[in-house]
Amino acid sequence: MELPCGLLLLLFLTVSSSSAAATLAVSTAPVPAPAPRPAQDAEGLLINGNFEAAPRKLNKTLIVGRHSLPGWTLRGHVEYVSGGPQPGGMFFAVPRGVHALRLGSRASASQNVSVRPGSLYALTFAATRTCAQDEALRVAVSPSLSPPADVAVRTLYSGADADTWAWGFRASSAIAQVTFANPGVQEDVACGPLIDAVAIKELPTPYPTKDNLIKNPGFEIGPQVLKNSSVGVLLPPKQKDTTSPLPGWIIESLKAVRFIDAGHFSVPAGQFAVELVAGRESAIAQVIRTVPNRAYNLSFVVGDARNGCHGSMLVEAFAGNVTQKVPFQSAGKGGVRPASFRFLATGDRTRLTFYSSYYHTKASDGVSLCGPVLDQVKVVPLKA
Structure with missing residues (x-):
């Protein structure tokens, strides 16, 4: 059956109008941008x-x-x-x-x-x-x-x-x-x-807390450690705290210190710690805010990384005018020893420094540098 010309024209206009509306709807819809390449x-x-x-x-x-x-x-x-x-x-x-x-x-x-x-x-x-x-x-x-x-x-x-x-x-x-x-x-x-x-x-930027004046006290904020790397990450010498790869800490020595992870080393607490691998040439420090003539207590733990570093170790800690020597006999099994001492601040800034008194190499090859582990550094003011 043939449709009248008028009806055909009406159907054509209706379809054309619907298509235009559909086209307009598609063209005005937001097009998602491609994801940036990481x-x-x-x-x-x-x-x-x-x-x-x-x-x-x-x-x-x-x-x-x-x-x-x-x-x-x-x-x-x-x-x-x-x-x-x-x-x-x-x-x-x-x-x-x-x-x-x-x-x-x-x-x-x-x-x-x-x-x-x-x-x-x-x-x-x-x-x-x-x-x-x-x-x-x-x-x-x-x-x-x-x-x-x-x-x-x-x-x-x-x-x-x-x-x-x-x-x-x-x-x-x-x-x-x-x-x-x-x-x-x-x-x-x-x-x-x-x-x-x-x-x-x-x-991230670390800050001291009301319970601890040390920034990044457990060394949990630090550089990327690759999953398949078992040698730790060396932190170059003479690094200022503003740009140090270990935020809050200064690498003020002539040689590097090693940032170690719990996946490949023995770490006293948390996931990371620092190994002092080059004797007196491997020092780490931090400057904290203090009140002149006020007494403070500094505590920390030392140990070995369970990486073949054996023998008599000695960590020296400095705070203000006080020095503390902490001996540690390493059997290479990841042992730890806590230490603490009291110091009197002489100014509104006090520098804390840690280094190893002795030089050590791994017993397995006699060449690879190693040393005592430092972790959990804490400073609190003492009551007057």
Whole structure:
């Protein structure tokens, strides 16, 4: 049956009007934005932070092209190397996965990361020397409120294993360029430090409480510890409290201290502690607010990390004009000993310092540096 022309026209106009309304409804609906690509994974690794994504172009081990390595921008002679024995009798220790970067003379690798202006961050990375005894790794973040620093990788704290380090910086913009560089020039242009497992972690600001004048007393706020790393994290010397990778604490010594975790070491309390690994050259300090001529009590615990460090240990603690020596006989089984003493504040600021009086190495190899563990530091005012 044929419909009248008038009815056909009415049906056409009705359908056209409905289609236009549907189109309008679709076009005005909000379209969800694509999720931003995270700069780090759940463990804090930067994009290709373990360097397992291979470069697009290689000349043997030399990376060809500034942007050939996914996630990174390169300058100079940068090699993509595998762990294990190398030609010439060297051995490259790669702590995570199979591959790492070798930075030759004046070479660098950088990556942009998203950060929060004003916040404190810690970079964690593995590094070791490959040639000369005096190799260093320069760490810089731009822009930031922290100057570049050279980490001396000539001292091998962990023996045959690659050392893991942390370096702190305070961000000054939403995007920060993280750069690792070899500041030295060697006769062999390929010689330079090896880097791997680069991670980042934002660190909250610790505060004293009414029950304890110490900030971060149990060292629970600290750098990222990679799950498969059993060597701890070294905190470089001469770190100020404003940019220290261990918030609240100053690494004021010539050598590093080690940040250790309960997953791989014996920790007296909580999840983290500090190991004083280089005798009197490995000191940690904090400056607290005090009332002049008022008495305070300082308490802390010492122990061993259950990492093969045996023998007679001695921790010296300083508060104001008072010194306390705390001996500890380590059997390497993770024992602890509490200690405390009273001191009188002479000003509105009092410096507390801890270091190990003796030098220790692991009994298993006689090379890896180790020492007593410090934890649970507490200062309370005493009643007049």
